[in-house]
Amino acid sequence: MSELADLVNLVTFLSANPGIPLKQAATATKRPVKKLVKDLNRLLLVGLPPYDPGSYINVRLVGPQQQIHLQLSEHFSRPLSFTPQEAMALRYALEHFEPGADSETAGQVGELSRVLGEALHGRTRELLREKAPGFVVPRRTDRMRRMMSQLARACESRTQVEIEYYSAHRAKLQLRRVHPFELVEIGAHFYVFAFCELAGDTRHFRLDRVRELQVTRHPSTRKPPKQRPTGRMESLFGGRPKDNLRVRFAPELAQEISDEWKGSPQAKVQITGDGHAVLETPLYNQFWAIGYIMQFGEHAELVEPKWLRHELAETIKKSLKAHSR
Amino acid sequence: MPGGIDKSERQLNLISALLKSRQGLVWSDILDINGFDDKTSEKSRQRRLERDLHDLAAIGLIVERIPEDKMRLRWAIHRDSALLPSLGLSGEQRVLLFRIGMAYVDAPGALGRHLSTALMKLQAGAGRGRLPVEPPPDVIRRSLERLPGEASTLQAVVDAFLNRRRVTFDYRSQNGTKKRVVAPWALICRRGGWYLVGHDEGAGAERTFRLSRVRGKVRVCNPRAKGPEYEVPADFDPERSFSSQPFGGGDGAYTNVKIAFDAEVAFAVLNEFEGTYKFTRRPDGGVVMHIPQAWPGEVFRYVGEFPGHWSVQAPDGLRQVIVERLKGALKMAQGAGP
Structure with a gap:
């Protein structure tokens, strides 16, 4: 977003929310307090002819919470229309959200898209009314x-x-x-x-x-921690690793494995001179590892840890037994 | 710095004057605006105005040039297209839209950025007290990200898609790695990853690309393009060329697939697929899931999460493939290398 759009959005937001505390405004407009203060100072230079002291936007910070009050900014009271990108971002968020929402909310989402499409003008209206979905995600069960x-x-x-x-x-x-x-x-x-x-x-x-x-x-009396620990599939790839997992894949799978694991934290895929792929990653959960390895049949070999090989073999035998009935 | 103020402040003064004036501004009014009232030549000031109007258009503020008489123009903002109209949303709808936006606002790249400004406008446009200044707690965080290795590719494709820009990338397929130029039309998510569906310029046709197979960076073909480079065809159906069905479909897929799950894990399978597929309940608490079409790889990808708790019942061909693969896995586990 351009600096100009950023400042126009700020002045319309503040005009619509008179008295908003400085800290809250900084959060809502996605900028640090220091940057907000700098931007407020820039607004002081904006005015109308004849640019006498009474024709500039005036910014006042009132009280211990530093509530922001703007004067002479009434003509900024209506925000700019959505840009095509903003309209599409909203549309795609609605589209992506709906298959995971309960049936009541899903109905409201459909109605929201329709109302937005009718209210807007020009290009944004066309984009919101496009029939083909941009994001196709599986519908969650009821x-x-x-x-x-x-x-x-x-x-x-x-x-x-x-x-x-x-x-x-x-x-x-x-x-x-x-x-x-x-x-x-x-x-x-x-x-x-x-x-x-x-x-x-x-x-x-x-x-x-x-x-x-x-x-x-x-x-609940528990407060959420300030930071949520993140990671790939937390429940499977979190906590203290039990061991190191090393799996060797046949050359015909090497590229697929490399594609699937590239960018995964702590995981390493090495293509050997004879074309095999060797995956190395901390082992957090042996049940996941067993399911993962057995899907590749004779194209994958569990190299380490040795103790898991027996468990893997027993699980496969159990699966084979289920198929013999 | 003409007039002693910088470009953004000069442009804000121009917007301020244009918004304040209902009738629009003539050239002499423009010259009264702080930032235009410097001592440069008239031609230079006119060029500056044109550049500024261009920047205003880029943020959605279209300024009309209305002939005042044969010699003079009047500049006026077209309010209906430039300013956010009343959206006619109920209070409940406004809060819901805000919540949904908030669920994605931390998304990296253009999606999160554009949502953030759209939400600011939504809140400003709602009018005083219509949307809580303290937004409702954002207890739902949605994400487009699937595989870590896809993240940067996905972000670049979504950015281009929002701007309707063509992209180019190296793509690995069975025939090797080739450069592709694609107009992104849709993104389809199927178990484990994203697929881009779009118009492939080299093939001159609609094609599907698995994002994890993209090599290196995704770049927009024309970084200097100002507007959209393509339209998504009105009759486009993303699932025409690529099925979003969890177990895949199309030519070569096994049909009428039945997989049994024992009682211990049946609920998890029902949680994910009840209503999507038909289920038969067994007296022991287990279930049999009936899938119209499936590929062995996709079946294994799912059942792998329940080691020892499942068996493929039908069709025989698929059952045989699965058994062979299990036998192969057992051989490996007992010591033979791949």
Whole structure:
């Protein structure tokens, strides 16, 4: 965005929100307080002919919260129309959001797109009314969307929730009482980020691994940590590594493996002189590793850790037995 | 710095005067504006005005040139197209739109950036007290990112897509790596990654590209282009050339696939696919999922999450492929190298 657009958006925002505290305005307009103060000083140089002292925009910071009051900026009270890019960003956000929303919200999203398309003019109107979707994402099941809606409300009202959760680490179902903070999409899955009383710490719980969910009547007293730990598929690739995983792939898979793992934190893929790919990554979860390796059949060999080879073989035997019935 | 103030402040003064004046401004009014009232030649001031009007147009402020008489022009902002109209949203809709925007506002690149300014405008346009200054808590964070290795490619493609710019990149396919020039039409997400569907200039046709197979950087073909370079065809259907079905589809895929899951993991499968696929419940609490079409690789990618808790029941061909692959995996686990 240009500096000019940034300043025009700022002055319209402040005109529409008289008395907004400095810190809040900085957050809402996505700039540090120092930059906001600098921009406010620039607005002092904006005015109308004849540019006498009474015809410049006046900025006053009032009270201990430094509430911002603008004077002589009434002609900026209506914001600029959305740019085509802003209209499309809104459209694509709605489009991407809808398949994961509960049915009531999904209906409202459809109505929102229609109302926006009718209200706007020119190019932005054309773009919002285009029929072909820009982002195609799988629709979540009704059950998942209901859970997301319940959890979003619990996060907002700061209420404790009981979940029956299948832990991939422990490979078993357990009842947990959690204090949910937010719902996060990581990779292809949704997670609820929460404080877990069983673990005594924050955890990411994958929503499709929740068998039952009960929103309690107990308010949550836990405050969300300032920073949410991030990482690829937190529940599978987090915590303390158990060992190092090393897998060797046949040359026909080498490029696919390299593509899939490039950019993954802590993972390394090396193509050897004979065309094999060797993946090295910390091993956080042996159940994930077993499922991952067995899908490649005779094209992948678990090199390390040695102790996992026996477990892998036993799991494959179990799968083969299931196929012999 | 003409007139002692910088370009943005001069342009803000111009916008201020144009917005204040209902009828528009004539040349003598322009010369009264702080920043235009310097001692440079008339021609130079006129050129400066044209450059400024060009910059205003770039942020969506179209200034009309209305002939005043044979010799003179009047400049006026076209308010209907330049200013955000009343969107006619109910209070509930405004908050919902704001929440959805907030769910993506941290997205890297153009999507997050444009959403951020759109939300500022939305809040300013709502009028005093219509949208809470303290926005509702953003408890949902959505993300477009799937595979870490795709992140920078995805960002570059989304940026180009929002601006309707053609992109060029090196793409690895079975026939080797080739440079492609593509007009992005849509992005399709299927288990594990994003696929770009667009018009491939080299092929002269619609093509699909898996983002993780893009080599190196994605670049816009014409960085100096000012406006959109293409339109998405009105009759375009993204799923015409690439299925977003989780297990794939099309020629060569196995049909009428049945996979059984035992009771321990059945709920997780139902969480993900109930309503999408047909399920048969078994007396022991397990389920059988019926999938119209599937590729073995996509099946393995999913069932791999439930080691030991599944079996492919049908069709025989797929069952055989899966069994062979399991036997191969067992051989490897017992010591043979790939």
